[in-house]
Amino acid sequence: MTDKSTELKSAESPLASRASWLENYQPALRIHEQGTVVSVGDGIAWIAGLPSAAMDDILSFDDGSRAMVFDLSEKLIGAILLHETDDLTAGTTVHRSGRTLSVPAGDSLLGRVVDPLGVALDGIEPPERTTWQPLETGSPPIVARDFVNQPLYSGIKIIDSMIPIGKGQRQLLIGDEGLGRSSIAIDTVINQRGRNVYCVYVLIGQKRSTVVSTIDTLREFNALEYTTVVVAEAGSLPGLQHLAPFAGCAIAEFWMRQGRDVLVVYDDLSTHAKTYRELSLLLRRPPGREAYPGDIFSVHARLLERSTCLNASYGGGSMTALPIVETQQGEIAAFIPTNLISITDGQVYLDSDLFSAGFRPAIDIARSVSRIGGQAQHPRIKQEAGRMKLDYLQYLELEVFTRFGARLETSMETVIDRGRLLRELLKQDRLKPVQATFQLAWLIAFNDNRFADAKPEDIPPLLATLEDAVRESTLTLDSERELWSKAIVNWLPVPAEKGSA
Numbered sequence: 001m002t003d004k005s006t007e008l009k010s011a012e013s014p015l016a017s018r019a020s021w022l023e024n025y026q027p028a029l030r031i032h033e034q035g036t037v038v039s040v041g042d043g044i045a046w047i048a049g050l051p052s053a054a055m056d057d058i059l060s061f062d063d064g065s066r067a068m069v070f071d072l073s074e075k076l077i078g079a080i081l082l083h084e085t086d087d088l089t090a091g092t093t094v095h096r097s098g099r100t101l102s103v104p105a106g107d108s109l110l111g112r113v114v115d116p117l118g119v120a121l122d123g124i125e126p127p128e129r130t131t132w133q134p135l136e137t138g139s140p141p142i143v144a145r146d147f148v149n150q151p152l153y154s155g156i157k158i159i160d161s162m163i164p165i166g167k168g169q170r171q172l173l174i175g176d177e178g179l180g181r182s183s184i185a186i187d188t189v190i191n192q193r194g195r196n197v198y199c200v201y202v203l204i205g206q207k208r209s210t211v212v213s214t215i216d217t218l219r220e221f222n223a224l225e226y227t228t229v230v231v232a233e234a235g236s237l238p239g240l241q242h243l244a245p246f247a248g249c250a251i252a253e254f255w256m257r258q259g260r261d262v263l264v265v266y267d268d269l270s271t272h273a274k275t276y277r278e279l280s281l282l283l284r285r286p287p288g289r290e291a292y293p294g295d296i297f298s299v300h301a302r303l304l305e306r307s308t309c310l311n312a313s314y315g316g317g318s319m320t321a322l323p324i325v326e327t328q329q330g331e332i333a334a335f336i337p338t339n340l341i342s343i344t345d346g347q348v349y350l351d352s353d354l355f356s357a358g359f360r361p362a363i364d365i366a367r368s369v370s371r372i373g374g375q376a377q378h379p380r381i382k383q384e385a386g387r388m389k390l391d392y393l394q395y396l397e398l399e400v401f402t403r404f405g406a407r408l409e410t411s412m413e414t415v416i417d418r419g420r421l422l423r424e425l426l427k428q429d430r431l432k433p434v435q436a437t438f439q440l441a442w443l444i445a446f447n448d449n450r451f452a453d454a455k456p457e458d459i460p461p462l463l464a465t466l467e468d469a470v471r472e473s474t475l476t477l478d479s480e481r482e483l484w485s486k487a488i489v490n491w492l493p494v495p496a497e498k499g500s501a
């Protein structure tokens, strides 16, 4: 109390207060650490001094730019630069800011394109700061987690029927470059329109043209309004590329903790791993397998463990993650792909042979799995898809023989015919996600043999007819199977020869 009143009084007469401050001044030792830049280049700086600096501390340079402590050794500190600057040279002084990195989060980020520090890249005013979210936090404890129990519809026929994704799941999109991994992620984001799921799309080390076309596609399909795009393109500082997925995760985490469902795409973590390798080698850490540093596994695990489904007492929010990883010539046993396969709850594998044979999305069912999504799948879809998947897997086994022109028994030929039909039914163009009710409808139609005898070229118009009819109809996923069957008989023309038998 007394302190406050003297403060108030002194505020009235500043001169008097200064005099009394001088009178009472006790000289004391105040420690103020100052470091010096020893060398700078390739997006990192080596710094001498600052004995109490800790990992992840933010340092500020005299030219106004900042860096993050990334490596501590006995004599020098290695820091990753967070700003492009030409003024930083050997000899520049450095101070500790006493803080770690955080990004702005909140609804003001919807529809925005930001860098990993939250700086607007879309040329509009900076996003209004609602709150700051730390880039690195611990993952939610076990007691806060719930089982995955709600489906997250990708709108892609193969995925929603055979490799279903649940809210809070981490599903890896894996395959060579150019086979449609990003297309699946973008379709899934577009399909969240009107479903009350916020999305975060993180672009790591991508060409500017890819960045621009991704954002344009999201905007064109009105998906940007519920999405935040976090970009660290190929030309940006390696430090920023490394931080991008953590920034995206932090933005998503804020919404998840508010009880929302969030979908986050990391496009892609191979590039992220390469950037991390580059930084680690520059910082002279010992290289391990494929020259990656030993802790790359823990870096990716730390990121993906933050995706989860929170239980009701923790708000019931969820963060679904779609990390993307690139393989070379389909080699999934390489270091980064195997790491990510073991961290995630399943993978969607894209195959180049399927892609070149014109089967798109080129998803190889035999090598794709969803370990937990089935629990969240709608029971009706699960039942119908189960029957269909058996047919498909049988076909895949026999298909090999047909390549050698072997003569097959009639029963086998039926399997092959059904499989070929399925191939046509499962084809789907990008940017054309479908409704869950239509998924159920085509599955029932297939299981009821409604497409038998249709030629491959008849399939797309038949599916289009069915899709329109489903959209007009009042049937839901919970409607009786019999009602669906009957409706489908009316909607689809009767198969030519065999009649409706």
Ligand SMILES: Nc1ncnc2c1ncn2[C@@H]1O[C@H](COP(=O)(O)OP(=O)(O)O)[C@@H](O)[C@H]1O
Residues within 6 Å of the ligand: 175, 176, 177, 178, 179, 180, 181, 182, 183, 184, 360, 361, 362, 428, 429, 430
């Ligand atoms: N379902 C699809 N139907 C037709 N073309 C597709 C489909 N999915 C992807 N593509 C095409 O494949 C190419 C590569 O897709 P992209 O998603 O960029 O691959 P990735 O991200 O794996 O490198 C693009 O030209 C895209 O138009």
Ligand SMILES: [Mg+2]
Residues within 6 Å of the ligand: 181, 182, 183, 267
């Ligand atoms: Mg891509």
